[in-house]
Structure formats: C-alpha cells, structure tokens
Amino acid sequence: MAKFTAEEVLEIAYKLNGADLRGLDLSGVHLARANLSGANLHGANLSRADLSNASLVSAVLNGANLSLAYLIEAHLPYANLSGADLSGADLTRAHLAGAKYNLGTKWPDYFDPVAVAAKS
Secondary structure (H helix, E strand, C coil), X not given: CCCCCHHXXXXXXXXXXXXXXXXXXXXXXXXCCCECCCCECCCCECCCCXXXXXXXXXXXXXXXXXXXXECCCCXXXXXXXXXXXXXXXXXXXXXXXXCECCCCCECCCCCCHHHHCCEC
16 A cells, blocks of 8 residues: 655645546545646535635536535636535635536525526
8 A cells, every 4th residue: 555645645635626526525624725627526525625715617516515615715617516505605705607506506595696607
C-alpha cells in the first residue's frame, strides 16, 4: 500500500477536476478551495461539507445532497443542480450564473435562483 504525506493528500484532494465521484458519501468533508470543475457528483452526499471558495464550474450535482453545506463564494457557473438538495446551505456570495436547476431542486429558504442568474 502506498504511503502519502499530508501535503500529498491535500494536493490530490484539491485537483479533483473532472473526477467521477458519483454517489460518494462526502458529508462533512473539508474541500474549501478545491477544484471540482467538471466533476461528476451525481447523487453524492455533500451535506455539511465545506465547499467555500471551491470551483464547481460545470460540475454534475444533479440529485446531490448539499443540505447545510458551506458554499460561501463557491463558483458554480453552468453546474447541473437539477434535483439537488441545497436546503439550509450557505450560498453567501456564491457564483451561480448559468447553473441549471429544475422544480426538484431544493433551495435554502428565501433564496431566489433567478436573482443570481441560475437557469431553469
């Protein structure tokens, strides 16, 4: 079994662009500033995850559980949020222009996806 230093693990964790992470349980994981652009997170559990300042450009998040996640200043342009659960998530200053959602997408109370240029 390969051994990695903490620095090597962090370097790998922050370069997950395009990764296939479908259905994984990543609840509570710390991925602030991670590059998850284009990653497939379909059906993944990201509840309570820290994705602050993370890049999720064009990420596939349909059906993902992002409830109570920290998405402060996260970059989600063109991400697919169809059917995703973002209830209770902190979307303060999150960039959602062009993000795709549908009637099954659950947003935090009082959040207006149209006001941030997300597309249904």
